Amino acid sequence: MLEFKQNIRGNVALGVNPIGCKQEVLNQIAYVKNKGTYQGPKKVLIIGASSSYGLASRISLAFGAGADTIGVSFEKGPKNERNLGTAGWYNNIAFREAAEKEGLIAKNFVQDAFSHESKQDVIAYIKSEFGGKIDLVVYSLASGRRTDPDTGEVYSSAIKALGEPVVGPNINMQNEAFYTETLEPANEQEIAGTVKVMGGEDWQLWMEALKEADVLADGVLTTNYSYLGTELNRPYYGGGTLGLAKADCDEKAETINELLADINGKAQIVVATAVTTKASSVIPFFPVYCIALYKVMTEKGTHETPIMHIDRIYRDMVYGEKAEYDEVGRLRPDNWELDSDTQAKTKALIQQLNEENFKSDLTAYDILYKEFSNLSGFMVDGYVEQDVTIEELKALEF
């Protein structure tokens, strides 16, 4: 019998529990089904579909709106008993199995979304087996590296400040430590690399390729998740290298809007709330913000996990009647996080935190840790242990 161990390095999860991942996907599906159905798109492409915001989008759109979906992600399958692959691999499988049971198409492409080849493979599939046209493209990639598809040059993103170093408290979930970190400002190469990897260039390349191939339906929508945050995280997020990458996505949205004008299409930036994901856990200082924010929002009844947030975005806002936009047309579901009383209380709480109390009832460290563990299939509600062999895991088809 395989033993599944949670193995955390810093704030990166290396272990995986495939059975727990499946249960977590089923829990998210149950959340959506419990809310009932809504009118939405029927043919959806999700780029970055295997975890957190992308996976939640896929689950909400499939089980809420009855959409057939194509998911693109970069994940690894099991090799041997010591290397079981990545959580997203098992999420993809659990999603496909559940969607197919409901008669929905759920096609997984596990390959580098940044390459030309991925785009052409997806296009060929849309034409031959997916009905020829798609009506929603969700772009939800988060990556540390990107290979330029034309030059082959590899770019890396660096989550850094601009101009001045930032000093502040951070949390290490591996040793459950609270410590002071100094984040150095980025150099020119790091700034350019972050924009190249996390900016909107690849989103635009996808939309150009899809349009060129004539697989976008009239009125097509494409969404891209952004984050703006507040003064509490601006020095290292919105005002740092990631903020420049997000600003690049804002610019590319305008270019894509021009591209899609003749088919009545639209590119929509969605400013999403702070949630616990593999990508956000490695943002310096951000876990401290989260344990304070989640505490305040839990008390107010406004704390959301990715599935709660994303389902509200599509059900109530994008395809519902409760959309709220800002002055430049971005959708703003993050207004619960940005609520002034929430922010004031979060700020006051952060100021009280130290090594002694950061794990106490004062904060939502327990929530952060559970949500982080859930991403790899640990501490999952409803989990039932099962005997599985490596052969059985290897035999699962993605």
Ligand code: NAI
């Ligand atoms: P995540 O790390 O949970 O998921 C990233 C997805 O991208 C995974 O499906 C992964 O397989 C896929 N991926 C990465 N590199 C790939 C490649 N080369 N080819 C194909 N697939 C690849 O990330 P998360 O946090 O859900 O982020 C998604 C988006 O949401 C990002 O743009 C992020 O900035 C944004 N966002 C995140 C917030 C947060 O608090 N986590 C808040 C607001 C926005």
